[in-house]
Amino acid sequence: MIALHDLLSVSDEVLTLAAPVCRDGGDVLDRAAFRARVAAWIAHMQSVGAQRCALCIDDPFDFACALFALFACGKEPVIPANATPGYLADLADAYDAMLSDADLPPFAWHASTKASAAANAAITPTHEQHAAYPIDPQAPLTLYTSGSSGSPKPIRKTLAQFNAEVHTLERQWGALIGDATMLASVPHHHIYGLLFRVLWPLAAGRAFDRALSIEPLQLQSRIAQCGASVVVSTPAQLSRWPALPGFASLTPAPRAFFSSGGPLALDTAQQYAAAYGAAPLEIYGSTETGGIAWRRQDETDAWEPVTGIEIRRDEDGALSVRSPHLDHPGWHRTDDQIACDEQGRFRLQGRLDRVLKLDGKRVSLPELEARLALHPYVAQAALVPLAGASRERVGALVALTDAGSAALRDEGRVLLARTLRRHLAGYVDVVVLPRRWRFRLSLPFDARGKLPASAVAAAFTARAEGMEVLAEARTGAEASGGDKLHYELRVPPTLVHFAGHFPGLPILPGVVQVDWAVRLAADHVPAVRAVASIDRLKFMAPVSPGAVLRLTLAHDAARRRVQFAYRLDGRECASGVIVYREPT
Template identity: 65%
Template sequence: MIALHDLLLDTQAGAAPVCVDRGVTLDRAAFRSRVLAMAETLGARAGVRHALCIDDPFDFVCAMFALLACGKQPVIPASNSPDYLAGLSDGFDALITGDDLPELCVSGAPAAACSIDARAALTLYTSGSSGAPKPVRKTLAQFDAEVRTLEAQWGALVGDATVLGSVPHHHIYGLLFRMLWPLAAGRPFDRALCVDPQQLCARLAEGRAGIVVSTPSQLARWPAMTDFAALARGARAFFSSGGPLAAETARTYQAAFDSAPIEVFGSTETGGIAWRQQDRTDAWQPLPGIDTRRDADGALLVRSPHLGHDDWHRTDDAVAFDADGRFRLAGRLDRVVKLDGKRVSLPELEARLALHPYVERAAVAPLRNAARQRAGAVVVLTAAGNAALLTLGRPALAKVLRRHLAGYVDLVVLPRHWRFLPALPCDARGKMPAAAIAAAFDARPEGFELMSVCPDGDALRMELRVPPGLAHFAGHFPGLPILPGVVQLDWAARLAAECFGGARRVASIDRLKFTAPVGPGALLALRLSHDANRGRVQFTYRLGHGADARDCASGVIVYRKEA
């Protein structure tokens, strides 16, 4: 291990690997040379706080250390979107993007090695539970303490494995696990972001042992989307953070790899706090050097070298400790809201919903843009729940779950709006902020509202609502608004590509029919049937329910298979 602030001074480990880029290894000498060249250019620039919006992980970490080396402060926004950055404009003096790299790397004579102050600061942003960006200032010394903790806990397990990531490096989990820990330990990280499971399999098939840094939502999807067994060829361990991993997902990985993923619990403010593997226990074990205890109201208190001070830090997580010093999470203390004047614990609603045999997981949030403060529930159904959804329909199933909740809570706080989806909405870190849950009730960018998704034999059945104010109705037709057929086709093609990974490149549309008009506010039942062998997705839209239901559009999407 080498201290992060000494990375530019250590000339003895020039051949130590830093980054693997499609079979080419960039070593520490290449890293140091690029950092020092960038530092020479950045040192002459005005401004102290520089926001880093660079997608390439190697270029990002080089720019970050270059800023630290020339006495400037890296600011790491959680997103590169223009609207997001506009809201943070007071938080930085200058912006560095991938387009700036050619200019940054132009340098004359090789720069001399330089030291970095261990107290040098970085600023990250976290959404917290409200969704509003919140700056968190941390020092390089805090990050150094954390990578040493990670190495002490898992260094022997990881060994010389390449770090493969499906999480971005703009958040503390990806920054630490994908970059800073490997840099300090002298093991390489992969330059690619492996969000696509086929890409991950290809990386592991190259022969290098690897560890996979991912999130609960991604790990839950991979077994159904790829040749899951192929991951076993080189995956030495799976890491997960951003929220609890579902017990069923943990069991799936244990069956395939003889061990469940390693889950890490923490936050941007605290860094890593505890870990668990559900094939051993569902309780969380504090990481080495981390002290934990329970406050009078049940809140978790943490004392840690990752904090930068020696005081106890109070979190908003309620916990219960066992006799062995491990703890179980009991919801968020900051998720108590008022609905129609009644205080309600959202974690309690979620826990009560999960007691029903139809419910696997649930997330509840106050809804935006509502005339009155109402709650919405996003529910992931069990097999029995999906069968009930197909038989009863969405409104009737929602009534069943409302009656179930009514046995525990006041009627006025019951969720009024329901979505039945294959997974809970998460942000890029795998967390479920209130804003992400509430967004599930908004119209999607394509224009429709996605009300439910469930398997129907070998197909998928969805319910889409057509908002009355949809822009596509304008001029089509005056006095008799009708949803254009091309919009229905576009929605079917986009959803097919989203649900069936290989169906992205449309080659043609066969047997296209439009048999009934679709008006504002309509509820559309969409059935997608995938024939992977022939590269086809058959779609059918239906209007109405029961005996009144009728087809309104159908066709076959033929796609080119990806190499």
């Protein structure tokens, strides 16, 4: 191991400079190549007057070189969580200049060929290729994550903190990994990828792969060139791989699979244990704390603190950590709730805030709500986690403005949701965007003015009457006076009313359609519950299980009437008039 701040200052020892850094296809870029590339970046940085530079470089080798060039120049690297325009605009005050792949200085390195070496010498003089560049161990680095307040949260760390962590990782798993190449399906813009894919290999003198390996056949191709390997991935990727070709036949088998970004499903862990003799090594931690604990689910579902990490459970169940990876010697309180066991391990019991991990990406629900509220169609928004068949997703419950209601009426729910997804995609990674959408006139605040999470979640299930309300909007009636209510309703295939109506050809009974219209109208005009008669009732087309109906309700208060009309696939399928009694 070498200290990260010594990577550019150790003297030109053959063994040191020959240590592998990066595998680029069939080639190996060693520390000599790394230092030459850093020198090229330093020359480039000298023309950049900015002190704080945002690193938006997708290539991991060039990212690492640019990162250490910034350290060597005494500049502060800023690593945004993503490079979407809206997100970078929010961070505009956090950096003075941005470095992207388009800014890469020219460079070519193949130490085995004299021509390439000559080309390198022309770009970066030989005396600079191996020049010593001292780096301050306390050099600052800022990463961004989603804070519970809803805005990107800066996490300022020092190189010394990262150095402490990579030495911890080496003590914990260095013997297991040996000389294996680090293959990865994760980017390096977040702390997990930065540590495991780039910094740890750099300090340990083992290679990381330049390419991403996002499915088993790609892994096998890279293993064929690299030989011994370790895979750095996420629960979302690892859960997909067992069903893909080549999963159980990776040869030679990776020495370990690492997973972080959320809990790995037990059945997935068992599939890896069956195929490779051990479940993935799951890493639990955060950008603020670094790594805290680990587990292998073929051994236990409890988390064991990493060597040198102390944990405790606070009175409200919150996990607190004392770690050499922090910037202070005291306890750091997290927003995770835990239960401890007698062996000093712990189990997670949920969050105290509203920050989730989705497909390895950290997402703040308040942030998404605030972003949605910026759109002219949105009056208010509430987001809630929804447990799916295989992974957790987010549902968005949106109260619409008049403009949003008009868009829902004219374009429909699907196009409206697509518009709002595109709006959010300008700020956050697409994998954390809401997958399910519900539109309402208002959010379900209770009598105390609170918005219970249970009430928001209930919007994504069928009502007690059976129908599932996908969307609700109000628009002004043109000439009839009063307002019109517009609904999109899903007819659940499991609806009890289909039983016996009719055998072999289930059809939604007309009386149920009338009942739904009455109940929805009564939500806004309670007097409608006192039904006097149903007039001008017509049924023009059958409604099958799973159908999505569009319902319009037009209230005529002066005549105590509500006209309703159902449409299915653009055609009217039922209509009538609800006449209600005067209040007594």
